[in-house]
Amino acid sequence: MNVPSLSRPLSASQAQDFQPERLKLQVENFSLHYGREQVLQDIHLALPAKRVTAFIGPSGCGKSTLLRSFNRLNDLIEGCVCRGDIRLDQESIYAPGRDVVELRRRVGMVFQKPNPFPKSIYENVAFGLRVQGIRDRRTLDDVVEFSLRAAALWDEVKDRLHDNGFDLSGGQQQRLVIARALAVEPDVILLDEPASALDPISSLKIEELINELKHSYTIIIVTHNMHQAARVSDYTAFLHQGRIIEFGDTDSIFTNPSKRQTEDYITGRYG
Numbered sequence: 001m002n003v004p005s006l007s008r009p010l011s012a013s014q015a016q017d018f019q020p021e022r023l024k025l026q027v028e029n030f031s032l033h034y035g036r037e038q039v040l041q042d043i044h045l046a047l048p049a050k051r052v053t054a055f056i057g058p059s060g061c062g063k064s065t066l067l068r069s070f071n072r073l074n075d076l077i078e079g080c081v082c083r084g085d086i087r088l089d090q091e092s093i094y095a096p097g098r099d100v101v102e103l104r105r106r107v108g109m110v111f112q113k114p115n116p117f118p119k120s121i122y123e124n125v126a127f128g129l130r131v132q133g134i135r136d137r138r139t140l141d142d143v144v145e146f147s148l149r150a151a152a153l154w155d156e157v158k159d160r161l162h163d164n165g166f167d168l169s170g171g172q173q174q175r176l177v178i179a180r181a182l183a184v185e186p187d188v189i190l191l192d193e194p195a196s197a198l199d200p201i202s203s204l205k206i207e208e209l210i211n212e213l214k215h216s217y218t219i220i221i222v223t224h225n226m227h228q229a230a231r232v233s234d235y236t237a238f239l240h241q242g243r244i245i246e247f248g249d250t251d252s253i254f255t256n257p258s259k260r261q262t263e264d265y266i267t268g269r270y271g
């Protein structure tokens with residue numbers, strides 16, 4: 001098989017053809033209902049490792065639902081039923097007996113509104129390790145520093161690690177939440193409109209952070225901001241009424257979409 005260079009984005013057909021070990025997530029014939037309402041229909045997607053994929057589409061088309069399917073957060077919603085499969089590193093995440101706690105450690109999630117815990121900056125980041133029973137101070141210190149550096153927050157908080165997380169600005173809180181997700185060594189980070197509640201400068205900092213993090217993590221971002229999708233993502237999936245209308249490398253989707261619906265959406269004709 002002709003394996004494209006990882007330094008260049010893939011076209012949709014190349015992504016389908018991509019070597020299995022470099023695919024992080026594969027969605028196969030995936031459908032989801034909330035009660036009687038079908039929200040996702042026959043989704044097929046193949047997402048390469050260590051790349052950023054953006055989900056775009058009009059309000060209510062199912063972007064957040066699809067995002068939540070990658071770490072089975074929808075399981076917590078009563079009446080939610082799904083069919084088909086999602087594989088992480090070739091293994092089904094919906095297989096009977098799958099350890100969902102471990103899945104959510106590997107597939108971390110950051111929401112639109114920063115949600116630090118009412119604890120110190122240090123304890124916010126150390127939280128997941130403490131839950132795992134890790135008590136060794138040196139280990140905790142190292143992971144807290146590593147995670148805060150990786151989230152581009154260390155320099156701003158290193159002298160106030162024992163201040164409450166709520167004392168930070170909104171943008172800093174969002175980076176704190178990202179540090180908390182990084183501390184448990186995820187493979188995948190799901191970002192649901194992570195910058196939409198932030199001011200423009202904080203929003204740009206999150207975008208810069210995403211550009212750094214993609215060297216180490218596979219990232220999926222839901223965003224309503226077309227400029228942001230174009231800036232931060234390598235691939236884009238356009239959803240409409242629960243279906244993937246088009247998926248491909250971001251440059252192609254934004255400059256030369258193959259479907260009329262995609263073009264109408266990204267040029268602001270609807271949605």
Ligand SMILES: Nc1ncnc2c1ncn2[C@@H]1O[C@H](COP(=O)(O)OP(=O)(O)OP(=O)(O)O)[C@@H](O)[C@H]1O
Pocket residue numbers: 034039057058059060061062063064065066077
């Ligand atoms: N917990 C829930 N229970 C029942 N229906 C839900 C639930 N969450 C979402 N829905 C419905 O599922 C559909 C898809 O919602 P979802 O939030 O995934 O869309 P979205 O594309 O992310 O929308 P937005 O851009 O407005 O956030 C909508 O019709 C919504 O009303």
